[in-house]
Amino acid sequence: MGAVLCRRQAGAAEAILEDVEMARPAATAPRDLLVRIEAASLNPIDRKRRAARPLLDPTGAVLGWSAVGVVEETGTGVRRFVPGQRIWYAGASERPGSFAEFQLVDERIAGRAPTGLAAEQAAAMPLAGLTAAEALYDHLSIDRAGPGHVILINGGGGAVASLAVQLARRNPAVEIIATAGSPQSREWLLHVGADHVVGHRICLWQQVRQLGCPAPRSIISMYTNKRSWESYIAMLQPFGHICLADHPGTLDIGAARAKSLTLHWQAMFTRPAHLGEASCRQGELLAELARLCDERAITPFPVRPAAPLSAASVAAAMDQQQNGGPRPVFVPQSRMN
Amino acid sequence: MGAVLCRRQAGAAEAILEDVEMARPAATAPRDLLVRIEAASLNPIDRKRRAARPLLDPTGAVLGWSAVGVVEETGTGVRRFVPGQRIWYAGASERPGSFAEFQLVDERIAGRAPTGLAAEQAAAMPLAGLTAAEALYDHLSIDRAGPGHVILINGGGGAVASLAVQLARRNPAVEIIATAGSPQSREWLLHVGADHVVGHRICLWQQVRQLGCPAPRSIISMYTNKRSWESYIAMLQPFGHICLADHPGTLDIGAARAKSLTLHWQAMFTRPAHLGEASCRQGELLAELARLCDERAITPFPVRPAAPLSAASVAAAMDQQQNGGPRPVFVPQSRMN
Known part of the structure; x- marks a missing residue:
């Protein structure tokens, strides 16, 4: 699958972003969902992680922590979702992020996505x-x-x-x-x-x-x-x-x-980092946000026109990122075609 | 009235405690109660205040923030108590304390005292x-x-x-x-x-x-x-x-x-320092503690045999004060006689 990798090369001053082809992950952990990503948004954490990890693993990391997508496979212990369902989530900071075609996420920290929102708008909301x-x-x-x-x-x-x-x-x-x-x-x-x-x-x-x-x-x-x-x-x-x-x-x-x-x-990544049944609270909050979106009880945050996911588009959005402006959103190229 | 005054004399290394005769206060503030003190306990704050106020007013301060006594007079706006009632309270750190024969306390931070406890035991509990x-x-x-x-x-x-x-x-x-x-x-x-x-x-x-x-x-x-x-x-x-x-x-x-x-x-003196109707919460908690004492649902903290209130007895108790031991309690000499 295609993904954008953030990697620090020996001697480089700043981590680089590069387009890579990597193996599609599989839902081998019992509560994991394999998700085909529809859209993922850029958040301040992405730029911070690119800048702040001088000892980044040389094998690199996939960034991106706010996405919407469709369940493709489920682990053996999954109770709350079945393949074909559309979900949204922020994910876990210790696991690969959403700037890729596929991603694994624990079902306890995912919620059903709103039906009335375009993927690009929905992706800006979970984190x-x-x-x-x-x-x-x-x-x-x-x-x-x-x-x-x-x-x-x-x-x-x-x-x-x-x-x-x-x-x-x-x-x-x-x-x-x-x-x-x-x-x-x-x-x-x-x-x-x-x-x-x-x-x-x-x-x-x-x-x-x-x-x-x-x-x-x-x-x-x-x-x-x-x-x-x-x-x-x-x-x-x-x-x-x-x-x-x-x-x-x-x-x-x-x-x-x-x-x-x-x-x-308040650290949004607390529940993903300490997975247990109490982490279901995050899934419930996401389901509640979806309900409010569908009832038009909340207005989504403005997003920029979606860009095809690539190292160049993510890097450009990071460079232009401002507090308070419309949120950049990326769509995997396989879905743009 | 008799009182124990904590006062820093010019040039002295430590504040001294002295027995003084001072004017009995009057309930001129609308919500004030004038209380004839039955017993007051020593708390860690007394020693801290004696030690930690190098710029103590040369006119001195009366310490003591945990007492039981009888309402003697009420301000014009008092709604919750009448003269003759027995109350307990910690008091306000900005006002004169309980190491005296009489003290003023705002009715919002006082509660009715338990009926089943000796004054010496009751005095150890409010703070x-x-x-x-x-x-x-x-x-x-x-x-x-x-x-x-x-x-x-x-x-x-x-x-x-x-x-x-x-x-x-x-x-x-x-x-x-x-x-x-x-x-x-x-x-x-x-x-x-x-x-x-x-x-x-x-x-x-x-x-x-x-x-x-x-x-x-x-x-x-x-x-x-x-x-x-x-x-x-x-x-x-x-x-x-x-x-x-x-x-x-x-x-x-x-x-x-x-x-x-x-x-x-958690700072017990927050409500006394920001008096408003929300401060009544402290009076309500004291009334609830009194109820629990009367129902024998809580066991009072052990106290030492009551000492007559004097500069010498307070100073001696401060010198011997330990964490966890029985609490020293003082009774005004007029009441001992």
């Missing part, structure tokens, strides 16, 4: 949607929040923020403040359900205070640095919650003690 | 009991935990751990691991409801693994340092919770990301 859903439901219990619960989603109009605003909006009691870095993001976030939009990074707590709503009880942060951290602590109610959906460095966590705050780490 | 109850209920939601939920209480047999074990035990689905530093603590913790007791600080995660129960989902930590922190992260289930009830310094919190862990800060 960002799981991040938003796990943050909102598994960490912040936003579905059980009552009146007066204000949540700040500091995501600058990116894919996670876009979906987090829409999922939080499903609880009408919650008041949503989002952040935007551009007028376009601002309009989009208001369109998908934010009650207020504030500037991206400047004096966050002062802007929030000026809105006149109650102090936030919950925050989802995709931009955690010293400055935003201090703003979070200043603005939150006592016993409030901060969910970190990015990967910040050192934080002065002791500053959160005086208000008895709670700090949640 | 430790609130810490345990807020950690278990407000942070870890242990009352809603189902079968298979294992909690580790790393408290070495201290007052908080003693009460946390008993409150957690009220949910029969929860499996409780406690830590002890001595055979006496071990016996006591098993007596009050722990399922397992492990050694205090040595290779915590290995000891827990050897118990053969499921991996813990929740931890309450009164001994958070580099070593225990690493053990917590190694032993917890993905999406597990750590509640810090002490005041640790720097922690490598990024290590908690791969498992999507949640970190709760």
Whole structure:
């Protein structure tokens, strides 16, 4: 099968992407699904992994962690899917990714795909949607929040923020403040359900205070640095919650003690890395996202026109990648023909 | 009224405690109760505050944050208590403490005292009991935990751990691991409801693994340092919770990301410092603790024979203070006579 391999050659400064032909994998693990990939999206993690692995295996790695495809084969212990079903998933960071014609994924971290979305649109959602859903439901219990619960989603109009605003909006009691870095993001976030939009990074707590709503009880942060951290602590109610959906460095966590705050780490790859029956939660969240898409209860994040999957197209998309813009999506060439 | 004042004299190396006569306070704030103190207990915070405030106001501060007494006067806005009622409370760290004959406390952070406990026993409970109850209920939601939920209480047999074990035990689905530093603590913790007791600080995660129960989902930590922190992260289930009830310094919190862990800060003085209607939660928890004492559903933490309140007795008790031993309690001399 065709695949795009990310590989560090001896002496090279940066990992290269190359088009390769490799053996089609087989569903030999009991809970594995072999998936014929329809489309896969580029996410910030791909560029980070290309840049951040100086000791990358010389045999290379297939990147890509957000895809939609059709089940081709099933392992002997698979209970939830049969061949021919269309599924979507983010996958596991330790296993080969979706920039290939076929991929193996454990059934516990896959969900049925929406029927009403084009493959290109669907492929952009699993990683960002799981991040938003796990943050909102598994960490912040936003579905059980009552009146007066204000949540700040500091995501600058990116894919996670876009979906987090829409999922939080499903609880009408919650008041949503989002952040935007551009007028376009601002309009989009208001369109998908934010009650207020504030500037991206400047004096966050002062802007929030000026809105006149109650102090936030919950925050989802995709931009955690010293400055935003201090703003979070200043603005939150006592016993409030901060969910970190990015990967910040050192934080002065002791500053959160005086208000008895709670700090949640949200890493989408946790459940894939610790497979057990609890990992089915990820499959269930994906099935719920599919249902919401089919009911048009959530609007998918905008994507660029799909490009044929190749080392050149992935590399070009990585070079152009920006936070907040339409998401690049790739379709295996066998499917473009 | 008589009181014990903690005061730093110019040039002195350590704050001194002295017996003083000061004006009896009056309930001029609307929600204040003036309390005639029956007994007050010594807690670790008293020694810390004596040691850690080099810029202590030269007018001095009254320490003591765990007391029982009788309402003597009420502010104009008090709704929950009337003069003559017996109450217990921890109080607010910014206001004068309980080492005096009278004290003011906001009604929202006070609860009715148990009727079946001697004043000396009752005085030992509010600060430790609130810490345990807020950690278990407000942070870890242990009352809603189902079968298979294992909690580790790393408290070495201290007052908080003693009460946390008993409150957690009220949910029969929860499996409780406690830590002890001595055979006496071990016996006591098993007596009050722990399922397992492990050694205090040595290779915590290995000891827990050897118990053969499921991996813990929740931890309450009164001994958070580099070593225990690493053990917590190694032993917890993905999406597990750590509640810090002490005041640790720097922690490598990024290590908690791969498992999507949640970190709760528990500071008992948060609600007193941010008074609002939400602070009534502390009064409600104290009323619930009183009910459990009266039903003999919890066993009070052991106390030393009560000493008459004086600078000398408080200073002597501070010098002898140990973690895990019976709690020193003081009774105003006017009440001893």
